[in-house]
Structures are given as structure tokens and as C-alpha cells.
Amino acid sequence: MKRWARSESFSAWAFMTPGLVFLAIFTFWPILYGIPLALTDYSVIAETRYVGFENFTRAFQDHNFTVSLWNSLVYVLIVPIIQVISILMAILVNSRLPGVKMFRAAYYIPVVTSMVAVALIWSWLLGNNGVVNYLLIQAGIIDGQVSWLSSSSTALYVLMFITMWKGLGYYMMLYLAGLQGIPSDLYEAARVDGAGPLRLVVHVTIPLLRPHILFCTLISIMGAVRVFDEVYILTKGGPGTSTLTSSVYIFQKGLEQFNFGYASALGLIVSVIIGALSILVFRFNRKGGVNSY
Amino acid sequence: MNTTSRSFKQLKNGVRYSVIYLLLILLALFMMGPFLWLLSVSLMPGRNVFSSPPAILPTFIDFDNYVQVWQFMSFPRYITNTVIIAGLGVVFNVLLASTTAYPLAVFHFKGRNFVFTLLIATMIIPSSTAMIVHYLTIQAFHLGNSYLGVVLPAAVSVFNIFLMRQTFLGIPSDIRDSGKMDGASELRIFWQLVLPLVKPGIAVIVLLEVMAFWNNFLWPIVILDDPEKYPLAAALTYLNGQFSYNFGWIAAGTMISVIPIIVVFLFTQKYYMEGIAGAIKG
Numbered sequence: 001m002k003r004w005a006r007s008e009s010f011s012a013w014a015f016m017t018p019g020l021v022f023l024a025i026f027t028f029w030p031i032l033y034g035i036p037l038a039l040t041d042y043s044v045i046a047e048t049r050y051v052g053f054e055n056f057t058r059a060f061q062d063h064n065f066t067v068s069l070w071n072s073l074v075y076v077l078i079v080p081i082i083q084v085i086s087i088l089m090a091i092l093v094n095s096r097l098p099g100v101k102m103f104r105a106a107y108y109i110p111v112v113t114s115m116v117a118v119a120l121i122w123s124w125l126l127g128n129n130g131v132v133n134y135l136l137i138q139a140g141i142i143d144g145q146v147s148w149l150s151s152s153s154t155a156l157y158v159l160m161f162i163t164m165w166k167g168l169g170y171y172m173m174l175y176l177a178g179l180q181g182i183p184s185d186l187y188e189a190a191r192v193d194g195a196g197p198l199r200l201v202v203h204v205t206i207p208l209l210r211p212h213i214l215f216c217t218l219i220s221i222m223g224a225v226r227v228f229d230e231v232y233i234l235t236k237g238g239p240g241t242s243t244l245t246s247s248v249y250i251f252q253k254g255l256e257q258f259n260f261g262y263a264s265a266l267g268l269i270v271s272v273i274i275g276a277l278s279i280l281v282f283r284f285n286r287k288g289g290v291n292s293y
Numbered sequence: 294m295n296t297t298s299r300s301f302k303q304l305k306n307g308v309r310y311s312v313i314y315l316l317l318i319l320l321a322l323f324m325m326g327p328f329l330w331l332l333s334v335s336l337m338p339g340r341n342v343f344s345s346p347p348a349i350l351p352t353f354i355d356f357d358n359y360v361q362v363w364q365f366m367s368f369p370r371y372i373t374n375t376v377i378i379a380g381l382g383v384v385f386n387v388l389l390a391s392t393t394a395y396p397l398a399v400f401h402f403k404g405r406n407f408v409f410t411l412l413i414a415t416m417i418i419p420s421s422t423a424m425i426v427h428y429l430t431i432q433a434f435h436l437g438n439s440y441l442g443v444v445l446p447a448a449v450s451v452f453n454i455f456l457m458r459q460t461f462l463g464i465p466s467d468i469r470d471s472g473k474m475d476g477a478s479e480l481r482i483f484w485q486l487v488l489p490l491v492k493p494g495i496a497v498i499v500l501l502e503v504m505a506f507w508n509n510f511l512w513p514i515v516i517l518d519d520p521e522k523y524p525l526a527a528a529l530t531y532l533n534g535q536f537s538y539n540f541g542w543i544a545a546g547t548m549i550s551v552i553p554i555i556v557v558f559l560f561t562q563k564y565y566m567e568g569i570a571g572a573i574k575g
Contacts, residue, residue, distance in 0.1 A: 007402075008400045009400075009402040009404075011396070011400065012396035012400040012405070013396075013404075014479075015393070015395055015396045015400075015479075015483070016392065016396050016397075016408065018388075018389055018393075019389040019390065019392055019393030019449050019454065020393065020408070022385075022389055022445070022448050022449045023393075023415075023449060023451070026445065026446045026447075026448070026449075027415050027423075027451070028415065029426065029430070030422060030423040030425075030426035030430075031415070033426050034422035034423075034425075034426060037422070037425075037426070038422075089320065092313065092316055092320070093317070095313055097310065097313065097314070100317070103317045103320070103321055104562075104566075105559060105562055106321045106324055106325050107320065107321070108562070109324065109325065109328065109555055110324060110328075112504055112554055112555065112558045113328075113508070113551050113554065113555065114507070114508035114510065114526045114529075114550065114551070114554070115508065115510070116508075116510050116527075116530055116533075116547075117529070117547045117550060117551050120529070120533060120543065121327045121328070121330070121331050121547070122327065124334075124540065125327060129347055130347060131330060131347050131349060134347050165323075165324070168324070169324065173566055228511070229510075229511060232511070233530065250422070250425075251424070254422075254428075255424065255425065255515055260425055260429070263422065263425055264422045264425060267422030267425070268422065271422075
């Protein structure tokens with residue numbers, strides 16, 4: 001007993017216990033408990049009973065849910081756009097020019113600002129009499145005012161744009177870290193072989209950024225499927241169901257209408273979809289050899 | 294011959310730099326423009342945001358909006374709430390992440406790989422239901438409507454554990470060995486010898502968590518029944534609902550909530566960005 005108490009194993013577990021207890025309660029437990037919860041009609045109003053797969057069959061007949069899934073999948077379309085723009089931004093701010101660090105900071109500021117503030121600013125800029133309409137009309141791009149956030153044909157795309165705008169700086173920093181890890185003699189060698197700037201990017205930069213591209217793609221897919229704050233603050237899923245994303249719908253069912261069982265079932269379905277998407281991305285990038293940590 | 298080719302090269306470089314700077318400036322306008330406009334609106338007298346054509350630059354600057362919104366909303370209280378919540382969150386995260394990461398970096402023990410896999414699995418398995426279960430858990434602990442209820446679900450994150458492990462891996466093993474020679478306990482070695490050496494890692498967690506808790510609005514609204522306990526970002530949504538017509542006030546209120554975090558970021562960006570980058574290194 002005494003020897004165990006002095007062993008490394010004992011100290012290791014002693015150190016880790018507090019952290020693991022918290023993780024168990026707030027990270028592992030929600031994953032596990034979500035499953036039995038999804039098989040019940042748990043809510044605050046009535047007694048809980050076991051309903052089997054009823055929640056799941058109900059989910060696929062629930063028009064709002066299928067619409068929300070579709071909107072979430074549309075949302076994923078911003079992922080490749082974010083990757084392309086943020087890689088270009090990273091290449092730009094990686095140049096050794098005076099003042100370039102100032103620009104890095106400027107691009108990062110939307111990331112550290114709260115979504116509440118960002119959503120407020122954009123909702124004003126995008127208003128009928130707002131700056132965006134004014135500038136676009138002045139530039140002759142649109143003929144009349146567009147109700148960007150209250151028209152069902154534009155609202156979802158506008159939200160996607162705001163998500164992209166806020167996130168670009170974050171991905172730029174991750175790619176910048178990747179760029180700074182590329183040895184400069186690789187560029188020298190390619191230059192000696194007569195490669196121009198474009199070929200350097202395509203044949204040296206992009207292949208060497210592969211692990212970063214995989215990592216960023218994965219986290220931005222998860223972010224896009226889980227998108228909540230901007231949608232909740234700006235449109236609450238409306239007008240109609242045009243911006244109803246799966247997280248917003250799960251939140252409405254769970255924490256606004258207190259249908260915990262049904263919301264858990266919806267959550268499980270979305271989790272399976274995110275899992276499948278992640279595996280797909282991994283397959284596409286099998287050579288990437290990601291070591292996210 | 295030599296001079297003409299050199300001046301050609303200079304010209305080419307000059308054009309290249311101009312193009313790069315032009316792109317950098319355009320992007321900066323795109324990313325910063327909305328904030329500058331918010332600043333501009335907050336300094337405009339009256340409520341002329343939606344006048345036509347929209348006011349972009351103030352005709353004259355005054356701070357009335359700031360004075361009025363400060364008098365109307367109890368900013369000191371919301372800021373105090375935010376500081377309490379962020380403070381608790383930082384303490385929990387620093388203590389729990391470093392104690393959990395330390396053995397994973399330096400000890401050899403059975404189960405190490407198991408714990409590691411378990412941690413990585415939580416990042417791959419997403420859980421949209423987490424918030425609902427958190428709500429039930431917090432209510433079961435009778436911590437609804439309390440600061441602890443706001444903080445506990447985010448008291449430790451796998452991300453921070455990996456960040457700290459990364460830092461601990463950089464500590465030379467001689468440090469621990471010398472502590473052992475002197476007969477110090479593991480806890481003492483950790484607290485007095487190792488922890489002071491990982492201050493940069495701790496600083497990164499402090500920064501990340503201060504920002505995360507400062508900006509968090511949804512969970513506090515869900516768990517706190519009493520708006521008096523709201524942190525700043527949550528209070529701001531409240532202000533927006535109440536005074537959606539008074540843009541100057543909301544703009545000033547938003548600036549007040551945004552400026553502290555931007556200032557913190559600008560002064561600490563070096564550590565912050567190293568931390569973000571370090572998290573995805575192998």
C-alpha cells in the first residue's frame with residue numbers, strides 16, 4: 001500500500017482526479033446521458049416515460065427539423081470559402097514588411113469581439129436605410145434597398161457572410177503559424193528551378209499546409225453545423241424557417257419549450273452527421289497525417 | 294547593364310510592395326470598417342443612424358451617448374458580474390488544466406494512453422445536446438441562478454489541457470530530479486519548482502478564458518434568472534431589446550463592452566497568438 005502511494009501512478013491519478021471529475025460531469029456525461037434521454041419524452045411538465053425510437057421517427061417527419069438540417073448543410077458551404085480567403089490573408093500578412101503586424105492585429109479584432117456586438121453592428125449596417133444598401137446603390141450594384149436580414153431569399157447567406165467575417169482572422173492565424181513553419185530553403189530551391197509566385201503557392205505552400213488545412217476544415221465544419229449565436233441574435237431562425245439551423249431548432253425545442261427528450265434525439269442525429277462529415281474530410285486528406293495536438 | 298537590371302528589380306519590388314500594401318489596406322477596411330463605423334455612430338449626437346443617406350461620419354463629436362447610457366445602465370454592476378465570472382473561470386481553468394496536464398506530460402503510468410484517447414475522443418464526438426444536459430446537471434446541483442452555475446460547465450476544457458501539456462513537455466527533467474533528490478513531495482515539486490516555469494502557458498490560458506467568459510452571453514442567460522447577475526454581453530442583448538430605437542445609446546454601450554477586450558488583446562497579442570498557434574503544433 002505504501003509503495004503504491006509513493007508510485008508515479010498514484011501521484012498521476014491524484015493530480016488528474018479533480019480535472020477528470022469535472023470533465024466527466026460536463027464533457028463525458030452530456031455525451032452519454034444524451035442517449036437515454038433521447039429515448040424518453042422527458043420534459044418538465046409531465047412524468048417521464050420511455051418512448052423508444054419515437055423521437056427519431058418523429059424527427060424525420062418534422063418538417064422544421066429537416067429544413068433546419070438542410071440549412072445547416074447549406075451553411076457548410078462557407079467552409080471552403082473561409083479556407084481560401086484565410087490562406088490568402090495568411091500569405092499576405094506573412095510578408096516581412098514594416099507595419100504588417102498591425103494588419104494582423106486588425107484582422108484578428110473581430111475574433112476577440114463578442115458575437116453580441118458583432119451581430120448588433122451588422123444588423124444596423126444591413127438595415128433598409130443602412131450603410132451597406134447605401135454603398136451598394138451608390139456603386140450601382142443593386143437598384144433599390146434590399147432587406148438583407150428579413151427577406152427569406154437573402155437572410156441565410158447574410159448570416160453565413162457574418163460568420164465568415166468574424167472567423168477569418170482566427171483561421172488566418174492558424175495558417176500563419178503553418179506558414180512560419182515552412183523552411184525557407186524549400187522556396188529557394190523552387191525559385192532556382194524557375195517557379196513563379198503562383199507556382200510557389202500551389203506547389204510548395206499548399207502541400208506543406210495540408211495538416212493545417214485539414215485541421216481548419218474540420219473545426220470550421222463543426223462550427224458551421226453548430227452555428228448558433230449569430231443566428232439566434234439576428235433572426236431567431238426566421239423569417240419563416242429560412243435561417244432555422246439545427247442548433248437553433250434544438251435550442252428552441254430543448255431550452256425554450258423544455259422538450260428535453262426530443263431535443264436530445266435531434267442532437268444525437270446532428271452529432272452523427274457531424275461525425276460522418278469529419279470522417280469524410282479525414283478520408284479526403286488521408287495523406288495529411290493530422291496531429292491536431 | 295548592371296544598373297538598369299538593378300533599377301528594373303527595384304521597380305518590380307516597388308510595384309509588388311504597393312500591391313501588397315493596397316491589398317492589406319483594403320482588407321483592413323473590410324475587417325475594421327464596421328468597428329470604426331460603430332465608434333462613429335456612438336459619437337454622433339441624436340439618433341441619425343438610419344437617416345437617408347445614412348450618417349457615416351459624425352458632423353461633430355460628443356460623448357453624450359456614453360454619459361447617458363452609463364447613467365441609465367448599471368455598467369459598474371455588469372462589469373463586476375463579468376469580472377467575478379471571468380475570475381472564477383480563469384482560476385478553475387488554470388488549476389484544473391495544469392493539474393490534469395502535468396501527469397500526462399511527465400509521469401509514466403498505466404492508463405496514460407487511455408486518458409489521452411478519452412480526451413481526444415471528446416473533440417471528435419460532437420455534442421449538441423451538451424447544453425441541455427448541462428442545464429439539468431446545474432439544476433440538480435441547485436446551482437441555477439448562481440455564478441458557479443455559469444462557470445462550472447466551462448471550468449476545464451480539453452483544449453486547455455493540451456495547451457498545458459505542450460508547455461510541461463518543455464520543462465527539463467533535471468528540475469524534477471533535483472526536487473526528488475531533496476526529498477520533496479510530488480505536490481511540492483509541482484507547486485514550487487514546475488509551475489513557476491510554465492507561466493507563459495498559464496498566461497495564455499488566462500487570456501483565452503478571460504476573452505471567452507467576457508464574450509459569453511447565451512449560457513448566462515439560460516442559467517441566470519436574475520438579470521441583475523448578467524455579465525456584460527448578456528446585459529447588452531437586454532439593452533438592445535429595450536432601446537432598439539436609441540441607436541446612439543446602444544452603440545455607446547456596445548463600445549464600452551468591446552473596448553476593454555480589444556485593449557487586452559492589443560497588449561497581449563504576442564502571447565495570445567503564440568498560444569493559439571501552439572495548440573495545433575505536434
